[in-house]
Amino acid sequence: MKIGIIGCGKIADQHADQLLRIPGCEIVAVCDSEELMAKQLYERFPVKYYFRETERLLDAVGPGGVVHITTPPLSHYELGLICLDAGCHVYMEKPFTVNATEAASLIRKAEEKNLKVTAGHNAQFTHASCRMRELVRGGYLGGPPFHMEAYYCYDLGDQAYAKALLGDSGHWVRKLPGKLLHNIISHGISKITEFLPGENPTVIAHGFPSQLLRSIGEKDIVDELRVIIADGNEVTAYFTFSTQMSPKLHQLRLYGPKNGLIVDDDHQTLVQLNGSTYKSFLEQFIPPWIIAKEYAGNFFFNVEKFIRRDFHSNHGMKILFESFYRSVNGEGPVPIPYKEILLTTKIMDNIFSQL
Amino acid sequence: MSANQIVTPHDLILVTGANGFIGSRVVRTLLDRGFHNLRCFVRPSGNMTRLRDLLVDRKDARIEIVHGNLLSREDCEKAADGIAVIYHLAAGIEKTFPGSFMNSVVTTRNLLEAVLKKGCLKRIVNVSSFAVYSNMNIPRGGVLDESCELESRFMERFEAYAFGKAKQDEIVQEYGRKHGIPYVIVRPGAVFGPGKIGLTGRVGIDTFGFFIHLGGSNRLPLTYVDNCAEAIVLAGIVEGVEGEVFNVVDDGMPTSREFLKMYKKRVRSFRSIFIPYSLFYGLCVLWEKYSRWSEGQLPPAFNRRRCAAEWKGNRYPNEKLKRLLGWKPKVSYDEGVRRFSDFARTQKENTT
Numbered sequence: 265m266k267i268g269i270i271g272c273g274k275i276a277d278q279h280a281d282q283l284l285r286i287p288g289c290e291i292v293a294v295c296d297s298e299e300l301m302a303k304q305l306y307e308r309f310p311v312k313y314y315f316r317e318t319e320r321l322l323d324a325v326g327p328g329g330v331v332h333i334t335t336p337p338l339s340h341y342e343l344g345l346i347c348l349d350a351g352c353h354v355y356m357e358k359p360f361t362v363n364a365t366e367a368a369s370l371i372r373k374a375e376e377k378n379l380k381v382t383a384g385h386n387a388q389f390t391h392a393s394c395r396m397r398e399l400v401r402g403g404y405l406g407g408p409p410f411h412m413e414a415y416y417c418y419d420l421g422d423q424a425y426a427k428a429l430l431g432d433s434g435h436w437v438r439k440l441p442g443k444l445l446h447n448i449i450s451h452g453i454s455k456i457t458e459f460l461p462g463e464n465p466t467v468i469a470h471g472f473p474s475q476l477l478r479s480i481g482e483k484d485i486v487d488e489l490r491v492i493i494a495d496g497n498e499v500t501a502y503f504t505f506s507t508q509m510s511p512k513l514h515q516l517r518l519y520g521p522k523n524g525l526i527v528d529d530d531h532q533t534l535v536q537l538n539g540s541t542y543k544s545f546l547e548q549f550i551p552p553w554i555i556a557k558e559y560a561g562n563f564f565f566n567v568e569k570f571i572r573r574d575f576h577s578n579h580g581m582k583i584l585f586e587s588f589y590r591s592v593n594g595e596g597p598v599p600i601p602y603k604e605i606l607l608t609t610k611i612m613d614n615i616f617s618q619l
Numbered sequence: 620m621s622a623n624q625i626v627t628p629h630d631l632i633l634v635t636g637a638n639g640f641i642g643s644r645v646v647r648t649l650l651d652r653g654f655h656n657l658r659c660f661v662r663p664s665g666n667m668t669r670l671r672d673l674l675v676d677r678k679d680a681r682i683e684i685v686h687g688n689l690l691s692r693e694d695c696e697k698a699a700d701g702i703a704v705i706y707h708l709a710a711g712i713e714k715t716f717p718g719s720f721m722n723s724v725v726t727t728r729n730l731l732e733a734v735l736k737k738g739c740l741k742r743i744v745n746v747s748s749f750a751v752y753s754n755m756n757i758p759r760g761g762v763l764d765e766s767c768e769l770e771s772r773f774m775e776r777f778e779a780y781a782f783g784k785a786k787q788d789e790i791v792q793e794y795g796r797k798h799g800i801p802y803v804i805v806r807p808g809a810v811f812g813p814g815k816i817g818l819t820g821r822v823g824i825d826t827f828g829f830f831i832h833l834g835g836s837n838r839l840p841l842t843y844v845d846n847c848a849e850a851i852v853l854a855g856i857v858e859g860v861e862g863e864v865f866n867v868v869d870d871g872m873p874t875s876r877e878f879l880k881m882y883k884k885r886v887r888s889f890r891s892i893f894i895p896y897s898l899f900y901g902l903c904v905l906w907e908k909y910s911r912w913s914e915g916q917l918p919p920a921f922n923r924r925r926c927a928a929e930w931k932g933n934r935y936p937n938e939k940l941k942r943l944l945g946w947k948p949k950v951s952y953d954e955g956v957r958r959f960s961d962f963a964r965t966q967k968e969n970t971t
Contacts, residue, residue: 274715285914300728304720304786308774431664432688573913 265289265589268325268352270318270343271335272296272305275357279332280309282582286589293324318346327351330592336436337447341366344381348373353592355585357384358450359612360605362440367609371602380598382588383605385454387514389580389587391569392534393455396518396527400459404536406522409459412501415513416452418444420476420487430482442616443485445471449505449615450608454600455516455527456493456501457607465495465607467614474508486619493611532575533562624856625741626703628653632855633702635660635689635730636709640814641746641807643669644848645706646682652852655680660687660698660709669814689726695733704855705730705743711783716773719783727787731794740800744855745791747806749840749866750781754927759896763840763933765806765864775907776924795862803854807847807867808840808935812955813962815844818882821929822875823891826920830891833899834875837932840868841878843955846948853944860943868935871952885960887967900926 265288269276272294283289295315296302306314315321325331331347332355333340341361347354354374360383361367374381387393400409430444440446471486491503506512514529524537535558542550569575576582587599626632632649636642637659646659650673659670663686674682687694689709699705707730711722727745734740753770754763773782794800809819821839823832842850850867854860873881883889894902903926910919940946950958 272717273721274717277715277717281915298721298725300725301717301721304717304724308716431662433663434688434691570916573916576914576916 265592266292266325266329268292268321268329268331269294269305270296270321270331270333270347271339271357272298272301273334276305276332276334278578278581279334280305280311282576282578282585284309285576285582286586289585289589292329293321295321318343319350322347322350322352325350325352329353330355330589333357337362337440338436341370344370345373348377348379348381351377351379353379353588354381355384355588356381358454359383359440359446360450360609362446364606364609364613367606371606375602380588380592381602381605382584382591382598382600383450383454383608384581384584385451385600385608386578386580386584387451387529388454388458388600389583390529390532391565391575391579392527392529392532393516393580394583395534396516396525399525399534399536400518400520404523405518405520405525406539407520408461408499409518409520410499411519412456412459412499413504413515413517414452414455414501415504415506415515416449417504417506417509417512417514418448418487419512420507430477430480430485438484442612442619444487445489445505445619446612446616449489449503450612452503452505452514453611454604454608456503457604457611459518460493460495460499460501460607462495462498463603463607463610465493465611467611467618468492469615469618471615471619474506476508489615489619491611491615531562532566533559535559535562623858625858626654626856629656630654630703630741631656631658631701632704632706633658633660633698634706634708635698636707637661637684638665638667638670639708639710640669640812641810641844641847641851642706642708643673643814644812644844645708645851646670647673648845648848648852649706650677650680652856657681658683658685658698658702660685660689662686662688662709689729690721692729692732695726695729696736699730699733699737699740701737701739702734703739703741705734705740706746706851706855707743708746708851710746713783714779716779716782719779720786723783723787724790728790728794731790731798731800734800735794735798742801742803742855742861743791744851745788745802745804746851747788747804748780748784749806749808750778750928751785751788751806752928753924754931754933755924757931757933759932761933762936763866764936765866765939770924770928772924775919775922776928777919777922778925778928781928792862801861803860803862804864805851805854805867806864807850808842810842810844810847811959812844813958815959816886816963816966818879822879822882830889831899832875832879832891832893833896833930834879835893835896835930835932836874836876837930838872838934839875839878840866840933840935841872841952842867842869843948843950843952843959845950846955849949850940850944850946853946857944863939863943865940865944866935866937867940868937869948869952869955870937872935873952881956881960882963885956886963896926896930896932899930 293313299316302314331352471489487507489505493501516527526535906921
């Protein structure tokens with residue numbers, strides 16, 4: 265598989281790290297509008313060529329290859345179109361595009377060209393998330409999820425760090441419609457959209473700058489967000505994004521008609537919430553014991569994965585890459601259905617329009 | 620202008636990173652030396668406390684504060700306009716390789732390009748670091764000076780800062796070679812003084828929740844911040860040193876054990892465990908092997924090259940600095956330690 269990477273900033277390093285671990289992958293070329301950045305990646309990884317121009321990268325990768333777009337989000341759509349026009353499949357870092365119109369157009373183009381695209385929602389492919397998916401498919405919830413809660417928090421650090429991060433008035437994050445939220449929340453929203461049956465859910469959003477941001481004079485950036493999502497009268501979800509709450513959760517809670525599940529990406533645990541009840545005081549004795557056993561099972565699962573060298577911090581990214589490449593080779597569906605990608609961008613548009 | 624200086628007190632001097640720990644001392648040293656036409660370049664989000672404090676009683680000086688980002692070519696051109704000497708101290712705080720590279724190398728390239736456009740520069744002083752050296756081929760206790768080998772295996776060393784600084788030095792030297800931009804590179808050792816409260820990593824680490832003392836009886840390449848600033852300033856004004864590299868370390872350096880003891884006594888008391896170099900080096904070998912075998916499940920944060928660079932222990936002469944720049948430490952080690960520990964203790968007390 266011939267791979268090219270456009271955009272040689274921080275996330276590109278993570279892509280290159282994981283690509284090295286996938287047998288049969290070759291990073292043919294990297295490019296960046298700042299040639300020095302392309303060169304530094306080229307010098308540190310086994311890469312054949314580095315370029316400043318996208319066209320030269322596309323020539324090197326060739327039709328049928330895969331291009332990873334890891335540039336700031338404002339350029340995703342244009343670059344995606346160029347890559348598809350050149351006959352390359354596209355792995356787009358999150359957020360997929362700046363808005364749903366661009367997302368729909370890009371997916372349409374891929375379908376017209378008989379090429380594949382995917383979004384970098386790698387948090388959907390962690391060990392815990394994959395185990396959750398198996399249980400849901402196996403009917404553990406007793407039916408489709410009825411209600412969900414997703415937490416996706418972000419650590420701005422202390423004031424000095426927040427000031428340095430947010431103090432640059434020219435930073436590309438500020439040019440996004442949802443600013444800081446736009447660059448982060450797709451991970452959390454996509455976890456919900458995976459289980460939304462419809463295409464036009466109702467979204468009610470409330471956002472505000474945290475006390476920390478207000479204390480450094482920042483009024484334009486929203487870093488606290490609470491969202492209610494209702495897909496008709498069938499499925500509902502709460503989404504929370506926070507920079508201030510502690511602990512900084514990255515969780516998805518799914519509740520079905522029979523049982524529930526808690527996926528915790530920080531601790532890589534999956535806890536099964538059994539809906540059964542017990543008589544009298546047994547209700548206070550047996551479920552805690554069962555939950556303790558659940559956590560012990562997670563502990564042993566994680567240790568086993570670690571011993572087997574399968575517990576990398578970017579495990580989800582590697583799994584997503586491999587699934588995408590399989591679909592490119594005609595060996596399976598795209599890892600993230602296009603409907604989910606579109607719905608994620610649509611919900612994000614809706615949230616940002618309310619802030 | 621002194622006989623051996625390349626600039627007059629009226630020439631415009633640019634200091635990037637002027638509000639930083641060392642940068643603010645460079646500004647003060649320049650003012651103390653009578654240079655009264657300064658342009659201080661700071662990030663828009665930069666903490667201005669240090670600069671404001673030292674400019675209070677300098678009404679006679681013409682000091683222009685320029686807020687900007689060196690990643691912007693436009694900002695660099697504004698900063699470099701009409702400049703005779705640049706002291707380039709701005710540095711990124713990024714921990715990733717691309718981030719460190721962007722904030723060290725791309726910024727420096729932008730500044731050098733701006734210099735080419737504006738074209739009246741007499742010298743740029745590039746402030747680098749001891750981190751760029753590799754001492755893999757120097758025995759324990761051997762001399763590490765300006766002529767020593769530079770690190771080239773950055774991914775093995777796994778230290779983004781060293782990578783950024785080494786590449787920054789390279790680009791300065793490249794522009795010097797290709798475009799004739801006069802430069803001097805200054806590589807300070809471990810800089811200490813009021814403004815920083817922590818111990819240098821060359822003493823040890825607290826990565827695992829307790830302090831592991833690794834420096835043992837190594838002499839630390841310390842330089843008190845005012846002495847370091849003095850060396851940097853001299854590197855920009857003394858004639859006849861174009862293209863030279865200067866390591867900056869003070870006289871009478873303590874051992875790691877002595878410095879740790881002083882810190883525990885004067886700043887705060889805590890428990891530490893001493894691990895001899897050979898044992899820790901062995902652990903680093905194992906860590907590095909495991910990291911490779913597990914395809915980076917544990918990143919190679921502890922590795923032979925970093926272990927050697929930080930804790931092998933070398934001797935660090937400062938003869939070149941004294942001989943070519945006429946530098947001598949203004950502040951003795953004892954006085955420097957007193958000021959540093961008073962500051963660090965006060966800061967600790969204020970935060971608890």
